[in-house]
Amino acid sequence: MNAPEHVTIHAATGRLSLTWRDGQTQWIDNATLRERCPCSTCRRLTHSDHAAQIDPQVAIVDMQPMGYGVQIVFSDGHAQGIYPWDYLAGFA
Numbered sequence: 001m002n003a004p005e006h007v008t009i010h011a012a013t014g015r016l017s018l019t020w021r022d023g024q025t026q027w028i029d030n031a032t033l034r035e036r037c038p039c040s041t042c043r044r045l046t047h048s049d050h051a052a053q054i055d056p057q058v059a060i061v062d063m064q065p066m067g068y069g070v071q072i073v074f075s076d077g078h079a080q081g082i083y084p085w086d087y088l089a090g091f092a
């Protein structure tokens with residue numbers, strides 16, 4: 001999986017956009033990203049327990065490119081998740 005050409009934080013609408021090399025643009029809600037955080041702490045929780053902890057207004061405050069993916073820093077202080085590009089591409 002190639003990295004997207006652009007990854008953009010849209011603070012006003014609470015979404016992230018990924019523009020892939022085939023020209024497709026994918027939009028993912030911040031809360032969806034936070035809910036599907038792939039870090040070991042989040043994966044240990046059941047889906048309902050984890051979802052209950054998520055602020056639906058959670059924002060993305062920073063991103064760090066990691067080569068195979070991106071580390072996302074959320075406004076609730078959670079920054080453990082590194083999202084591989086192929087994982088993000090699979091989001092509906």
Ligand SMILES: [Zn+2]
Binds near residue numbers: 037042
């Ligand atoms: Zn996590």
